[in-house]
Amino acid sequence: MAQSTSRRDFLKMAATAGGGLVLGFNWFSAKAEMPSVVSKTVLAAGKAEFNSFxxxxxxxxxxxxxxxxxxGQNIKTSFPMVVAEELDADWKTVSVVQAALDTKKFQRQVTGGSGAVPHSWMILRKAGATARAMLVEAASKRWNVPLSExxxxxxxxxxxxxxKKLNYGELAEEASKLAVPSDVKLKDRKDFKLIGKALRNVENKNIITGKPMFGLDFHREGMLLAMIQRPEGFGMKVKSVDAAAAKAMPGIIDVVTFKNKVAVVGKSTWQINKARKALKIEYEKEGNIESSADHDKIFAELLNSDKAQVRRMEGDVESAFKNAAxxxxxxxxxxxxxxxxxxxMNFFAHVREDGVELAGPTQTPDSARKGVARLLNISEDKVTVEITRLGGGFGRRLMTDYVLEAAELSSIIKAPVKVIWTREDDMAGGSYRPSVRYRxxxxxxxxxNMVGYxxxxxxxxxxxxxRENNFPSGAVDHLLIDSIEHKSPITTAPWRAPITNFLGYAEQAFLDEVAEAAKNDPIEFRLGLLEKAKTSPAGAVRYDIDRMIGVIKLAAEKSGWGTKKDVSQGFSVYFSHASYVAQVADVLVKAGKPVIQKIYAAVDCGEVINLSGARQQVMGGIVDGLGHAMYGNLTFKNGVPDQNNYNKYRLIRMKEVPEVDVFFVNNGISPTGLGEPALPPTGGAVANAIFKASGKRLKNQPFILEEPYAKAKSV
Known part of the structure; x- marks a missing residue:
């Protein structure tokens, strides 16, 4: 029995037990060594480097x-799978290592926009194929036989x-001395052995056993810790600071004020957090201070403004609406x-005279390096970035504000430091998905027929x-899409499937309204529009009509669209990040309340690399999209978020996650995005199914604040 159990130990025991009563059996070591992350990978002696990968x-x-x-997008498994496929390696002999930032060896070391695999697909294939060709040539020379044999x-x-046969290790040194071939033959997809199969995530064991690999695990000898108190609301700034009480508390090394922030530096997060609460800070107004009630008025003005920017216009919109039936x-x-x-958020920085060492979880390591170089007025080649595993990002870690904080603080205190945000810091001082209203x-x-839009x-x-060029643009002869923006002190940033995460729902829910008014089946209505775009397009069509039709028909087939009794079905389809996803939601009414029973997803993302990882991406996107459409809500009062932790911010619960079936289109084209495209259609499919079940149109998120949920006794 463990005498003391850390939170991580408890989570490991709970994960291993798989549910039920968790007793204090210490199946893992409760006393771990001080976690560390090595900055250089130590490889076996006699290695041969064939290329960057x-x-x-x-x-x-x-x-x-x-x-x-x-x-969590499985890139650390999928990238090596592509290389190993073309190398024709035995997967059991493959070791996968996270590379540090190196813009000379690698391109686009970014996780965002669902673009990693599409960008690197051919690069990775050629890397593996090149090494394979060199190994085959080395064997041919050693045996003195024709290369063709x-x-x-x-x-x-x-x-x-x-x-005769030789393993790659026996040929590696000889092969590495050969000239690199300028042109190599890639495999035919019918010969793939790894791509398209379901392989385990290469870090499963490390994650389950709690091996230090996240930014919060990172440690350097002599490293200090820090937390930063930022203004309590947007549109405010620090006026004065009384840090005497905080500085006198145990474990506190310093309190530093810089750039509208107050950093408490010490030896443990517990001591630092206690000291931070002892700070006496007075704030004053810096700009507009807004509340959610203000935003309702702002939206009304924006929607009626004559200053909107036209994004796309086709035909004679005014006449189409004037003459409409x-x-x-x-x-x-x-x-x-x-x-x-x-x-x-967290990040480590050590600013020295001879350079800067950065380490932590970032989606954009090169932007972090560039930002720190500008901040400290040094050349980029003096800044190194080590990438740890990220415990989620969803677009937040595309920003580099938390990296710059760590670097600037290290430069001030002249010591290595890791800056750590609390959950309240993260929710109250983050960058958010923008609030939007559509008409x-x-x-x-x-x-x-829809003749105007x-x-x-x-x-x-x-x-x-x-997204002015997305469907139904190109399918409507008379179309006007415009936009208008309000500038606010509330900071915003890309949020998983930027803009389309809500626009997909709104567009698809509205198209169902139109289909109902036209007395047409929702799927047939959309197929009719796509046929119109195919045969007589209205301006440029910037989506693949056949791929969209393909997922629509696949989703309808797999879900049994229109054939089920006592089940209300809702449909949605969306194109984003060069991929196409159609979804059907099944809803039942239980105790007078709509309950989401199942979601079917048909996905065209081109070549699927890891079937297991791909399914998880789609299912994760659906759960994310459903959870936030149903429950997510962040409001403000006088610039201060009303919700700053999970006790006030509602997330989807495990019992609320429906069954999800995923079907992929096997068309063999090069991969397109997958990390985000499954999220945008989810809200629309669910809202449309709920309308079928209840007769209530859901026009605002979160759905639980709308009928038929708002009057329910429990949600």
């Missing part, structure tokens, strides 16, 4: 480097005539949302809150 040691250990930050398979080069008009609104990654209008002719997007720090 790959080394092979003489003892046949194949090390594949994964350059992009890993935040040698081939690679499962980590060996084989001579077809004699049956029927006009449908609706507004949809979404709130601000925090990113809420499980691991709060849609559709014009129908006497036959129920208008969309205005009004956003608070949202930039352009529309």
């Amino acid at each position: 790959l080394t092979i040691s003489s003892d046949n250990i194949i090390t594949i480097f994964s350059p992009n930050p890993e935040l 040698c081939s690679a398979s499962d980590g060996f080069v084989i001579h077809s005539t004699s049956g 029927k006009v449908i008009k609706s507004e949809y609104q979404c709130p601000f949302l925090p990113h809420n990654p499980m691991e709060p 849609f209008e559709a014009a129908l002719d006497a036959s129920g 208008k969309l205005r997007g009004a956003g608070i720090n949202a930039g352009n809150p529309t």
